[in-house]
Amino acid sequence: MPFILEISNLEKSYTSGSKKLKVLEDINFSITENETFAIVGPSGSGKTTLLGLCAGLDRPDSGSVILNGTELSSLSEDERAMLRNRDVGFVFQDFQLLPTLTALENVAVPLELQGDRQATRKAEALLQKVGLADRGDHYPTQLSGGEQQRVALARAFANDPKILFADEPTGNLDAETGEKVVDLLFELNKERGTTLVLVTHDMELARKTKNILTIRGGKIANLTSAAV
Template sequence: MSAQPILKVQRLTKTYRTAAGPLTVLHEVSFELEAGASLAVVGPSGSGKTTLLGLCAGLDGATTGSVALAGEALEPLNEDGRARVRNEHVGFVFQNFQLIPTLTARENVLVPLELRGEGGREAEAQALLTRVGLGERGDHYPVQLSGGEQQRVALARAFINRPKILFCDEPTGNLDAETAHAMVELIFGLNRERGTTLVLVTHDPELAKLCGRVLRLRGGAVVA
């Protein structure tokens, strides 16, 4: 008997109401992902990649279709319920880092635990900062860090709650080539070490090739 997929997406559709009428940005997308697998979501701008990521992570609700994350269906849940599932199972790395400017690097890493009401894990946060090469920068604020360093803080933050699945939205999009290469090595290295499932949206074909599977979108639909 096969293990339950960590992510199961069935006929997922997202339609927005606009002044010009309904706009469907995602149309009946289906796929499954096993625990520990890696998936790249690729396609031209406007093909629905980031929308798909948000629906899979429970950041938004679908118009029709279903998402099961770590065995839990997201459709019946309200916003608080989806937030609980995210806090329990999900890590995020965004293109724009999304660090809190008034918190130090270490405090930013600890934010997901604060949201869960968990304290006393400063040593783990420091260990993660060391793992991403920022062991000496824990007391620095985001403004004192380069873009690449901020993205590494964001990666450490994503792993602090030991997520079952990591969602990355263009994680190297704002980084120079050398820094991007280092970031990719960290993402896949932590992914292997911790057995985390990886779903990443990227325009970079070389980055997509590193994933076990590639999902290609065009016009909101899966084409390959």
């Protein structure tokens, strides 16, 4: 199975005042197509920073990120944005829906950016898939947290991404709602053959994936295969 994501010798630091803070150091791992993969570790360990680098939202100080065969550091900002819109889906803890757009319009955005003339029809089908066919004309403020995250899931899968990055997808949800969203996430992921990379504090959620990468203090502490 070919690799969809290859991370080599990744390093990232931030400057705070006169101090330089190393957030990630010598990170190496690869993820195969259709794999489910969790990144876990305590707060401040560098998980979200790593996710941002993997997705091309930020640039490393050194090392390489190869996403779907493309080395990201060789791309301009616009080229990276184009690659993300074509190959990547995102689910965030705080949903990040556009407040001035309805649920249907939020889901249709990635498709419209690609010039898809069937954007509305496909968005309607995705909303039906996540159980929100009757909420398409509602704005985010008119939806519960669980409903907003289901809209975000539908949007994440709209462009049939090769890889989906989910950053604490249940972090703002109660346990019961979070469980439903997770079931839906894994169901859609399996159905569409997407690679799933999940950042989470929740070990129970991490154990649903095939492989678990543990980060502590910006370094890889462990990489284990989970029984799925």
